Amino acid sequence: MQLTNRSKVIAKKEMSFMERLYIPAILGGLAITIKHLFKKKVSLRYPEVTRAFAPVYRGMHVLKRDELGRENCTACGLCAVACPAEAITMDAAERKSGEENLYREEKYAAKYEINMLRCIFCGLCEEACPKDAIYLTDRIVPSEYKRNSFIYGKDILVEKVDERIDVSKRKNEYSILN
Amino acid sequence: MPKVTIDGKTIEVADGTTILQAARMLGKEVAPPAMCFYTNLKTSGGYCRTCLVKVSKGSDKDPRPMPKLVASCRTPIMDGMEVQNNTSPEVIDARKGVVEFLLINHPLDCPVCDQAGECHLQDLSYENGSAKTRTEFERRTFNKIEIGNKIQLHMTRCILCYRCVKVAEQITDGRVHGVINRGDHSEISTYIEEVIDNDFSGNVIDVCPVGALTDKTFRFKSRxxxxxxxxxxxxxxxxxxxxxxxxxxxxxxxxxxxxxxxxxxxxxxxxxxxxxxxxxxxxxxxxxxxxxxxxxxxANHYEGMIIPNELTLNDIKKLPLLEKNTDGNTEF
Structure with a gap:
């Protein structure tokens, strides 16, 4: 039974001499291949070369430090309550004397975890943050072998004192709104 | 039984009822906010001025309006009194000013404070305050005083509502803490850093409208x-x-x-x-x-949530058949 009008009737007529040579068809195919060698490349040699991201690109999170190298986060929990995917969990602790150079305020996050499998990169956490602590950056979350490896703790999220992560572009995006 | 009209709603209340109590009987929409008044504590109220209302008609016998805004927690009602709360722009403006005054010395350390989320000052300033401060001076600070291992005192957050002092006076039998100094230097303190060890002293945590007195056993445990x-x-x-x-x-x-x-x-x-x-x-x-x-x-708790009546397939099947128009289209 014919279902559509698009069905093709297979022609079983014999090939001509030129068709039986196959060479014109092979050359035609090669011509297409060679033409592509001179076209602009579609892909990039990642990770040596990276694509330019839009300033509003939302990638992996960073927990910022202030200019003195103290952690900004006070474990206020606003990011976790704003998170629609419930990806953020944290434990707070009280700063002891002698730790003033590590944490900016008297309370800090002893544990701060983001489940990257849950995270939908909506950016509500950085919008909720009253302490300028969490930002989404243009870094890409790498793939992992184990599910547990996707739960990022403070060891991954907090920026290193000697390699700061620049979020000034994102801050400028927000300052337009404010 | 005197009658009082608040924001256009009339209620008959017993003699001696204050405007605030009458407004609370009428419901949340008309009730003015209160930071220092506490029903269970005698002589509380009259300190914070957040419950200011406008009395546009004094009573049936003397219909002149009251010359100034009055603290509704301390003003008893008169028969035929007419009160404006949220309907009066004057009251809303005054309340905004009161919130600004309360926040002049408040550290606004809500991300650290354990009271955040159930803080009355947070609610009050969110609903009535302005988003910006005009204060250029340093906020006041105090020497930290330990008042025992169960209760944490953060004097910087205190708005001097006196509720905890009233608890100490009325609920507990020996008064062990109070307000020392005057004016801007006023400070909640146990005299000579005396430890609060009364059986009911923990209630100061509950009555404190801000995070000045918090539970030390809960300190920084969670939000x-x-x-x-x-x-x-x-x-x-x-x-x-x-x-x-x-x-x-x-x-x-x-x-x-x-x-x-x-x-x-x-x-x-x-x-x-x-x-x-x-x-x-x-x-x-x-x-x-x-x-x-x-x-x-x-947030993220679902107890008490009103679940909308969603129709199941069986409910739809039970519905009376939809009538059809003459042209065959179903009309909804």
């Missing part, structure tokens, strides 16, 4: 909105034993008195119930406490 409130009771020889337990997982992080819709505790509880009974086995659980759905505490 209010990550904990789940459950009503529970136990037989206690000192108090009623009716409390709210704040759970995180299976763990009781904090015990407070049961609060009504005005944020006031129904019954004061003793320190044994508050600080020492932190096991589920100590309590008879009555069920989850219903939290106002606009409160941040109800």
């Amino acid at each position: 209010v909105w990550f904990t789940k409130p459950m009503s529970a009771h136990r037989t206690c020889d000192k108090c009623s034993g009716k409390v709210t337990l704040w759970y995180q997982g299976d763990e009781v992080l904090r015990t407070t008195g049961r609060k009504d819709q005005w944020g006031e505790v129904e019954e004061f509880i003793c320190n044994t119930c508050r600080f020492d009974k932190k096991l589920t086995s100590d309590w008879t659980i009555e069920g989850p406490t219903i939290v106002d759905k606009h409160s941040v505490i109800s």
Whole structure:
């Protein structure tokens, strides 16, 4: 039974001499291949070369430090309550004397975890943050072998004192709104 | 029975009722906010000025309006009185000014404060305040005073509502803490850093509208909105034993008195119930406490949520057949 009008009737007529040579068809195919060698490349040699991201690109999170190298986060929990995917969990602790150079305020996050499998990169956490602590950056979350490896703790999220992560572009995006 | 009209709503109340109490009887829409007034504490009220209202008609006998805005928690009603609360732009403007005054010295350290989420000053400034401050001066600071291992005092957050002082006077038998110094230097203190060790001293935590007096056993443990409130009771020889337990997982992080819709505790509880009974086995659980759905505490909790009546396929089948128009289209 014919279902559509698009069905093709297979022609079983014999090939001509030129068709039986196959060479014109092979050359035609090669011509297409060679033409592509001179076209602009579609892909990039990642990770040596990276694509330019839009300033509003939302990638992996960073927990910022202030200019003195103290952690900004006070474990206020606003990011976790704003998170629609419930990806953020944290434990707070009280700063002891002698730790003033590590944490900016008297309370800090002893544990701060983001489940990257849950995270939908909506950016509500950085919008909720009253302490300028969490930002989404243009870094890409790498793939992992184990599910547990996707739960990022403070060891991954907090920026290193000697390699700061620049979020000034994102801050400028927000300052337009404010 | 005198009659009073507040924001266009009329109610008949008993003699001697204050405007604030009459407004609370009428409901949440007309009730002015109150930071220092506390129903269960005698002589409370009159300090914070957040409950200012305009009396546009004094009474039936003397219909002249009151010349200035009055504190509704201290003004008894008269027959035929007409009061404007949220309908008067003058009141709204005055309240904005009061909030600004309350916040002049408040550190605004809400991300650190344990009261955040159930703080009356937070609600008040969110609803009535402005987003910017005009103060250029340093906020006042105090030397830290330890007032025992159960209660934490943060004097910088205090708005001097005197509620805790009234608790010390009226609920506990020996007054061990009060306000020292005057004016801008006023300070809640136990004299000579005396430790509060009364059985009911923990109630100062519940009555404090801000985070000046908080539970030390709950300090930095969690945020209010990550904990789940459950009503529970136990037989206690000192108090009623009716409390709210704040759970995180299976763990009781904090015990407070049961609060009504005005944020006031129904019954004061003793320190044994508050600080020492932190096991589920100590309590008879009555069920989850219903939290106002606009409160941040109800975020991600679904108890008390009004579930819309969704139709199941069987319900639809039971509906009377939809009538068809003459042209064959179904009309809805």
